[in-house]
Amino acid sequence: MLIRRAPRFTASEITDPTLYLSRRELISGAAAALVLAPGLGEAATPAPPALQALSATRHAAFSLTEPLTKVEAATTYNNFYEFGVNKDDPSRLGHTLKPRPWTVHVDGFVSKPKTFDVDELMRLFPLEERVYSLRCVEAWSMVIPWIGFPLAPLLKRVEPTGQAKYVEFTTLLDPNQFPAQKPGFFGFSSLDWPYVEGLRLDEAMHPLTLLTVGMYGKVLPNQNGAPVRVVIPWKYGFKSAKSIVRIRLVSEQPKTAWEKAAPQEYGFYSNVNPAVSHPRWSQADERRIGEFRRRPTLPFNGYADQVAALYTGMDLKKNY
Numbered sequence: 341m342l343i344r345r346a347p348r349f350t351a352s353e354i355t356d357p358t359l360y361l362s363r364r365e366l367i368s369g370a371a372a373a374l375v376l377a378p379g380l381g382e383a384a385t386p387a388p389p390a391l392q393a394l395s396a397t398r399h400a401a402f403s404l405t406e407p408l409t410k411v412e413a414a415t416t417y418n419n420f421y422e423f424g425v426n427k428d429d430p431s432r433l434g435h436t437l438k439p440r441p442w443t444v445h446v447d448g449f450v451s452k453p454k455t456f457d458v459d460e461l462m463r464l465f466p467l468e469e470r471v472y473s474l475r476c477v478e479a480w481s482m483v484i485p486w487i488g489f490p491l492a493p494l495l496k497r498v499e500p501t502g503q504a505k506y507v508e509f510t511t512l513l514d515p516n517q518f519p520a521q522k523p524g525f526f527g528f529s530s531l532d533w534p535y536v537e538g539l540r541l542d543e544a545m546h547p548l549t550l551l552t553v554g555m556y557g558k559v560l561p562n563q564n565g566a567p568v569r570v571v572i573p574w575k576y577g578f579k580s581a582k583s584i585v586r587i588r589l590v591s592e593q594p595k596t597a598w599e600k601a602a603p604q605e606y607g608f609y610s611n612v613n614p615a616v617s618h619p620r621w622s623q624a625d626e627r628r629i630g631e632f633r634r635r636p637t638l639p640f641n642g643y644a645d646q647v648a649a650l651y652t653g654m655d656l657k658k659n660y
């Protein structure tokens with residue numbers, strides 16, 4: 341039997357992001373067929389399955405019932421500084437990121453360090469859909485149906501040792517895929533690449549912490565952190581690192597990219613807290629993208645019942 345290859349597109353055809361997206365949609369069926377076709381080696385592996393459907397059962401108990409943010413907004417109004425500081429940079433420029441093949445190293449203070457292929461992760465851990473709101477430190481928020489699996493079983497699988505106290509997440513470092521990582525990139529470049537974020541081990545093990553591979557019933561678009569990012573719904577959005585290549589169990593509190601850039605503005609904990617203002621603006625309320633009115637911000641972004649106990653006895657004004 342003759343296997344027909346999916347039509348190839350050239351670099352010049354993909355420079356226009358709107359063209360790129362529509363072509364992607366057109367070829368996604370052909371690309372999926374290629375992935376499934378037996379006997380094709382690595383070399384024939386097509387471009388990543390962007391916009392490919394991804395099914396998952398909704399975890400109702402962990403899902404908001406509020407109206408969802410429009411998918412168009414959630415995929416065009418993004419913070420992903422590796423592509424630039426403007427909200428539309430990630431969706432305009434995101435096509436340079438290659439989310440396959442992709443591996444995630446899970447190492448550090450663990451008995452069984454392992455490098456996982458992202459597709460292996462998706463087979464090993466059952467996918468769930470969870471509707472979480474993500475509250476940006478810039479006082480806007482979105483309600484998004486994420487698809488992923490809790491981080492805890494992955495961490496347990498590598499067997500953290502007694503020295504493991506924190507978890508460090510590292511985003512890909514590759515100036516060929518992330519234009520803002522190029523030396524001399526025109527614009528804001530005061531983040532120290534790669535983007536690093538961190539959680540305390542108990543925060544990372546909390547059942548709400550989601551390793552995320554999709555949204556809105558589809559594979560994660562590049563601009564939202566393909567192929568795998570974390571989502572921690574009770575913390576400001578910047579904790580939810582995108583395009584992760586390493587998850588390291590460490591004994592000391594990791595130095596995060598935002599703490600290094602502006603320690604008085606972005607603390608390690610960064611729990612959503614309406615009572616603690618950012619030095620330059622209030623955190624008391626927020627605007628849902630797509631709405632005009634402002635709504636009060638809830639402590640721990642509404643997840644206080646589930647997570648407040650993690651911080652008993654801590655001064656959250658100091659540990660912002």
Ligand SMILES: Nc1nc2c(c(=O)[nH]1)N[C@H]1C(S)=C(S)[C@@H](COP(=O)(O)O)O[C@H]1N2
Pocket residue numbers: 414417418419420421422474475476477482511535563564565576577578579580581582583
């Ligand atoms: N690697 C990386 N991860 C990142 C960021 C970033 O600039 N680089 N921005 C963060 C911020 S500030 C927010 S609000 C969320 C936005 O996620 P979304 O675009 O999927 O809504 O991603 C977070 N993760």
Ligand SMILES: [Mo]
Pocket residue numbers: 419475476477478576577578
């Ligand atoms: Mo953010």
